[in-house]
Amino acid sequence: MRKTGKRLMAAALAAVMAASVTACGSSGGTAGQTTETTKAAGETATTAGEKKQESGSEEEPITLSIAWWGGQERNEYTQKLLELYTSEHPNITFQTSPSGWDGYFDKLATQAAAGAMPDIVQMDYLYITTYANNGSVADLKPYIDNGTIDVTNIDPVLYGSGEINGKLAGMVLSSSLLAFTYNPEVLASAGVEEPNADWTWDDFIADCTQIAEKTDAYGMETNLSDNINVLNYYVRQRGEQLFSDDNKSLGYKDDAVFVDFVNMIASLVEKGAMPNPDQYAAIMAMGKESFPVVTGGAGFRNDWSNYATIVEGSNDTLKLVTPPMTADKTKALWVKPGMFFSIAETSADAKKQAAAEFINWFINSEEANDIILAERGTPVSSAVRSYLADSGKLTKKQIEMFDFVDDAVSVCADAPAPDPAGVSEISETYQTEIYNVLYGNKTPEKAAADFRTMVNEILERNN
Structure with a gap:
């Protein structure tokens, strides 16, 4: 008793x-919320790990819809991240749909069935096979092949975890x-x-x-x-x-x-x-x-x-x-892949290209990861991990998480x-x-x- x-x-x-x-699955998610970042004038900036990209033309306005799950902290810093990206890419704005974990994939399934899935979706390992097999997400291999997404500093086994039946259904963002x-x-x-x-x-x-x-x-x-x-x-x-x-x-x-x-x-x-x-x-x-x-x-x-x-x-x-x-x-x-970004198959080609450019910036740029600060898990880029470890910007627990993952490799299998x-x-x-x-x-x-x-x-x- x-x-x-x-x-x-x-x-x-x-x-x-x-x-x-x-x-x-979350603490304080704002399900159903939709906002749009404000355009900001400015020159396109380049940072470490980021190549200058073009989305059709510099003048072509593109609005990317993006969905993710998480708590209030993740929602707030992701909004800041998107605003920063828009300030550096004035033709790109975002329509956002943050949510808690509970109900996130129910809503996404409804959107996918209606052909209205957001251009960029945060995807979990539990569900990526389902969305790959039903044709809802685009193959990201062409964007690696053409240099849009740089995987130089990512373990092939890790980014290959998003490959389903020969198609890269999602780009891994973190490991856990x-x-x-x-x-x-x-x-x-x-x-x-x-x-x-x-x-x-x-x-x-x-x-x-x-x-x-x-x-x-x-x-x-x-x-x-x-x-x-x-x-x-x-x-x-x-x-x-x-x-x-x-x-x-x-x-x-x-x-x-x-x-x-x-x-x-x-x-x-x-x-x-x-x-x-x-x-x-x-x-x-x-x-x-x-x-x-x-x-x-x-x-x-x-x-x-x-x-x-x-x-x-x-x-x-x-x-x-x-x-x-x-x-x-x-x-x-x-x-385990912590989570992925997938791109909707129904998105227009110009939006797919723009989405791939954003994903590359998200995983490889130092300025993006200065904001993310490993909240979504251990970054997949070894260069980003090294940068953050040496930056003095991580908390004690974040450093311990990096060390834990490194040490745990000794007891890991395929x-x-x-x-x-x-x-x-x-x-x-x-x-x-x-x-x-x-x-x-x-x-x-x-x-x-x-x-x-x-x-x-x-x-x-x-x-």
Whole structure:
């Protein structure tokens, strides 16, 4: 049973959830907002990493529509970024559609179906295959071939992560890794030693259990149900892959791997070391800056490697560690594209060219990255990373994020193929089946079998 303090915390969280409308993938996004940057006169400037480009002609006015998800901070600096670009390219203005994560891809799917997708869209690895396969996004290879997008300082494996069926469906903007963020003060209060890259799942279970027993905090504030990449990692540690090569079925053969994974979760929830589904829904309603790992109500959180940077303003003591390993130390982690910019296939040729020029500026120019400051993840350009590291402009957490990514390479393997079409539906099924076990509606064995049946049907239907 959970201690009284935890029950009170859960009740308080539930009250917050009832009053909150915060999207779980963002903190303060402004869904549906549309603005246009003001044109500014001025000469076209060139900076390091930027070549002078022409969009048709210098006088041709072009308005590019652009959509992204994120919190208020991202919205504000992206607007500044676009205004700077317009000041240097007076014929280019932007029509913007910032949004929170929740609902972003629902809206984008509607726009794509109507042939009205924005010229530039921030794209996630979960969905890029779907938009490539349905012909919604343009091939960016021609813009690399003609020199518009400079990939000289980008690892080919990383920018090639956006290639789907021979088409470069998106230009990668940043990289990230699965990471466990932890609160060192919570660990210290429970007498738990801070983990390193060699820790195992047994260590993780013992640490979470000890935190729950010795403090009034959760060991792990998530129940590993809202990021299917964690299951992918768990499967890869056993020498298999989550999806088959042809994306028609699950790639692992024995349901025991899913059963073991869910049993671990259920055991920790039963001990009060992880939140149950209702408690976790209340946590997610609070927003990233108020999650228990930030406020001292949890020891660990699984997220991406930029999480500690995002919440640095609320707690600058959080640290990162790679996810737990198996006892045999199998390398299964991978460097994941943080996000992409894709260009709509329906955009006019002049707009596609102008969009490609902007993307090149975004990823390669020092002045753009002086504004971005790695908020979207670790920059893909090695030249930009070096510039920022030496600039003195990064915060402590941003520097730690760069170091974490560099150090984690030692435990990384080759990246899996881009997620297949239908993965968003698969992710929902993944959480549903875990919750069925946690609510007592199914045994882990039944949930594993049903997950296989439903996922295979989804994959067959979409691929």
